[in-house]
Amino acid sequence: MKALGLGVVGSGVIAIQAIFEHMQLGDLSGRVYLEAVCDPVPGRAQAAAEKYNIKKYFQSLDEMLEDPDVDIVSLCSPISLHYSQGLQAIRAGKSVHFNKTMALTTAEATELIEEAAKRDVKLVASPGMMLWPTNRKIRKAILQNELGKVTWAMAGVEGVMFYHLNEETRKAGGIVPAWYYKQPSGGPQYDSTAYALHSMTGVLGPAKRVSCFSGQIMKSFQFGEQAIESEVDDNIMMMLDFGNSVFGIIYSALKGEPFNGFTPAVYGTEGSALNGKIKDAPMFGQPHEMFLFPNITPEHLKLAQPHVFADVMQLVDAVREDKPTVVSAEHARHVIEIIEAGWESARTGKAVGLTTTFQTTSLEELA
DSSP states (O other): OOOEEEEEEOOSHHHIIIIIHHHTTOTTTTTEEEEEEEOSSTTHHHHHHHHHTOSEEESSHHHHHTOTTOOEEEEOSOGGGHHHHHHHHHHTTOEEEEOSOSOSSHHHHHHHHHHHHHHTOOEEESOOGGGSHHHHHHHHHHHTTTTSSEEEEEEEEESTTTTGGGOHHHHHHTOOOGGGGSTTTOSTTTTTHHHHHHHHHHHHOOOOEEEEEEEOOOOEEEETTEEEEOOSOOEEEEEEEOSTTOEEEEEEESSOOOSSTTSOEEEETTEEEETTEETTEESOSSGGGGGOOTTOOHHHHTSSOHHHHHHHHHHHHHHHHOOOOSSOHHHHHHHHHHHHHHHHHHHHSSOEEOOOOOOOOOTTTTO
């Protein structure tokens, strides 16, 4: 099959770090190439095209989707646009990679999934946390009963309200992250906490219920000389009920010391998976082994965001070879439902049941 033409929506930090810079390595040119970029800010798409050797540039998504040489699309735009832009791309017959999250609501995610099925196009939705070797090893240990009966788990993020303010690429280009501090899609849940949610549900399986406390501590943040007024909650704690008396804690803390981060610490009656070890045995011989994602060579690991580029390549493999992927839209929808249910729980003070599910990674797939 011919190499696929990739069209990238947006030319900001995530597009630069997760796609443009990785594509310059040239190791995947026989499978995918940069066909086009679009960005509504005048001059930005052209500048990106010239710098990163992208064949075409557009100011509107409509124009890019009309290009017959654009086979697949990656959405590197603000989260609040993912649903509408994804739907537009699907209806244009393009397979789509969504950066997290693929939508803001469960209903939107369901519509994207159903529309893609009607038009026989592929969807891949970041973050693909079950591509991460650490999560795969923990999942395998659980399925092989190495930890006994799982009792509880914990994962989360801290300090994420400051992360985008300090990205070097963003500071160098003066790319203000104002979107991160505005409703409806700002704050940690749809952005950083999605990693921890994908990891925990990928390792333990779909959750059944959610209980949540949520609040706002800081009202403004500083990016260079510019003050950004914040509209979003920045300190959030969730409890997930996985059934059979198995519980998970997901934290999005304004400040604190990271506790195992995106990868869940998992505790069982016969041992734990914690800090790179399963029952005190190291998971890896060398630290770099925990970042050996599919399609990612050591050269890619020297660049930022190799895990996101690995997700993009999952779409390439799905379209070219009809390969199934664990970076599924159904898993992303389940995480979105958890986030939605968390907001409802925080508002009402009640636990909220979940209805969506997804195909978990089997022992055979982990071999």
